[in-house]
Amino acid sequence: MKRNSDILIIGGGIIGLACAYYLMKAGRQVCIIDQDCIGAGASHGNCGLVYTSGLLPLCAPGIIRHELIRTIRRTSPLYIKPGLDIPRLFWLLNFARNCTADHLNYAIQTRKKMLHHSRLFYERLFSEEPLNGDWEKKGILMVFKSEAAWQEHAKINEYLKSYGLGAEPLVGDALFGLEPSLREDIYGAWHHPVDSHLRPDKLLQEWKDLLLRHDTVIAENCALQSFGLTGERIAGVITTQGEFTAETYVLASGAWTPPIARQLGLSIPIQPGKGYSITMARPPMCPNLPCYLYEKSVVATPWQSGFRLGGTMEFSGLNSIIYEKRIQNLIAAARQYLKTPLKESVGEQWVGMRPMTYDDLPLIDWAPRQNNLMLATGHGMMGISMAPSTGKLVSELITDTTPHIDPTPYSIRRF
Numbered sequence: 484m485k486r487n488s489d490i491l492i493i494g495g496g497i498i499g500l501a502c503a504y505y506l507m508k509a510g511r512q513v514c515i516i517d518q519d520c521i522g523a524g525a526s527h528g529n530c531g532l533v534y535t536s537g538l539l540p541l542c543a544p545g546i547i548r549h550e551l552i553r554t555i556r557r558t559s560p561l562y563i564k565p566g567l568d569i570p571r572l573f574w575l576l577n578f579a580r581n582c583t584a585d586h587l588n589y590a591i592q593t594r595k596k597m598l599h600h601s602r603l604f605y606e607r608l609f610s611e612e613p614l615n616g617d618w619e620k621k622g623i624l625m626v627f628k629s630e631a632a633w634q635e636h637a638k639i640n641e642y643l644k645s646y647g648l649g650a651e652p653l654v655g656d657a658l659f660g661l662e663p664s665l666r667e668d669i670y671g672a673w674h675h676p677v678d679s680h681l682r683p684d685k686l687l688q689e690w691k692d693l694l695l696r697h698d699t700v701i702a703e704n705c706a707l708q709s710f711g712l713t714g715e716r717i718a719g720v721i722t723t724q725g726e727f728t729a730e731t732y733v734l735a736s737g738a739w740t741p742p743i744a745r746q747l748g749l750s751i752p753i754q755p756g757k758g759y760s761i762t763m764a765r766p767p768m769c770p771n772l773p774c775y776l777y778e779k780s781v782v783a784t785p786w787q788s789g790f791r792l793g794g795t796m797e798f799s800g801l802n803s804i805i806y807e808k809r810i811q812n813l814i815a816a817a818r819q820y821l822k823t824p825l826k827e828s829v830g831e832q833w834v835g836m837r838p839m840t841y842d843d844l845p846l847i848d849w850a851p852r853q854n855n856l857m858l859a860t861g862h863g864m865m866g867i868s869m870a871p872s873t874g875k876l877v878s879e880l881i882t883d884t885t886p887h888i889d890p891t892p893y894s895i896r897r898f
């Protein structure tokens with residue numbers, strides 16, 4: 484295996500692969516290392532929405548009150564492990580400080596550009612490369628049990644409309660005609676036509692194969708252990724498979740970034756936001772479209788090759804413990820919206836760590852101290868939706884070409 488390359492990417496999730504692809508396209512020789520297999524992290528079992536209309540950040544005015552009420556009513560998908568964890572407390576405080584109208588507007592403008600370009604780059608990727616990833620452009624349905632919540636979404640929709648991303652309201656026959664798998668007691672839905680969906684595990688496998696065919700070196704089960712430094716540059720990395728060297732390094736290690744960056748004296752405020760999913764063969768009466776089951780914050784994603792339910796947000800540190808109760812909550816939530824018969828024990832049960840920043844914007848920037856280290860992480864709940872634009876931006880910054888979007892909002896200096 485070649486151990487010296489132009490670029491070494493640490494982390495083979497969707498972000499690492501997108502960076503590798505655009506760097507390979509720019510003529511660079513790339514190597515990716517991953518402590519596990521390619522796509523074994525958060526990029527494996529997520530819901531696969533390319534959520535172009537997902538402009539709103541998690542930190543928004545009123546969200547804390549909203550989640551507190553849901554916690555009291557025991558309907559919140561959020562769980563914060565109690566205890567004195569200083570980085571988590573610091574993160575939560577900063578999250579609360581970002582729940583302002585000013586940040587909301589700023590984040591919307593910023594996210595819009597990245598989401599818009601990612602959509603265009605996905606279009607190009609799927610038309611120019613032999614990739615498929617079960618990609619479908621049917622939009623997504625925001626499904627509401629209650630009329631009041633459906634009406635409330637009209638306000639958000641007005642907002643989205645002003646950005647050209649409005650949804651179509653659907654009730655009664657129009658709704659059940661489009662999505663017959665919904666239960667009759669569902670009040671209504673909003674159809675966001677600009678969104679699409681794909682099967683992330685399938686896309687990552689195909690993208691990996693494509694990169695291998697273009698001479699990208701991929702080392703799996705190869706965990707970074709430490710960095711070798713020469714002055715202000717990274718000279719090499721020591722891994723479980725020996726030393727790897729490169730001109731430039733990209734840290735795309737998702738929720739694992741803070742402990743890795745700490746070795747370089749870098750404090751990166753990312754918390755793992757643990758989510759759950761279950762994946763099964765297509766059940767009878769499988770939905771036609773991906774459905775966001777609004778009151779339960781659960782996503783049901785159908786593909787030709789299967790069906791997945793995903794959700795929950797647990798702040799409990801880096802761990803892969805699967806709590807059976809949360810799996811059952813996903814099934815129970817789906818049963819309240821879908822006619823689809825779901826068995827108690829089904830297919831693959833999975834947890835993944837979303838790399839959450841407290842302002843819900845990614846981090847894409849040169850490291851402040853090491854001048855050949857690029858950081859590409861912090862995509863939170865939107866890594867699939869934002870990957871192509873991120874990969875392209877990373878490639879543009881490294882090859883010193885004009886960036887397709889302004890990188891300033893993603894700077895590390897904001898923390």
Ligand SMILES: Cc1cc2nc3c(=O)[nH]c(=O)nc-3n(C[C@H](O)[C@H](O)[C@H](O)COP(=O)(O)OP(=O)(O)OC[C@H]3O[C@@H](n4cnc5c(N)ncnc54)[C@H](O)[C@@H]3O)c2cc1C
Nearest residue numbers: 494496498518524525526529530532707737758866867868
């Ligand atoms: C339940 C759930 C549903 C989601 N649904 C959606 C959705 O519908 N749409 C959307 O846009 N986003 C969604 N997301 C978010 C999305 O999954 C993440 O934003 C995205 O996968 C992050 O990608 P990443 O490449 O940064 O991280 P990861 O995929 O976690 O990749 C990081 C990689 O780094 C590797 N690594 C870590 N440490 C080391 C080391 N020391 N040495 C070498 N390698 C290392 C890991 O093994 C891992 O493979 C969802 C997430 C969850 C949990």
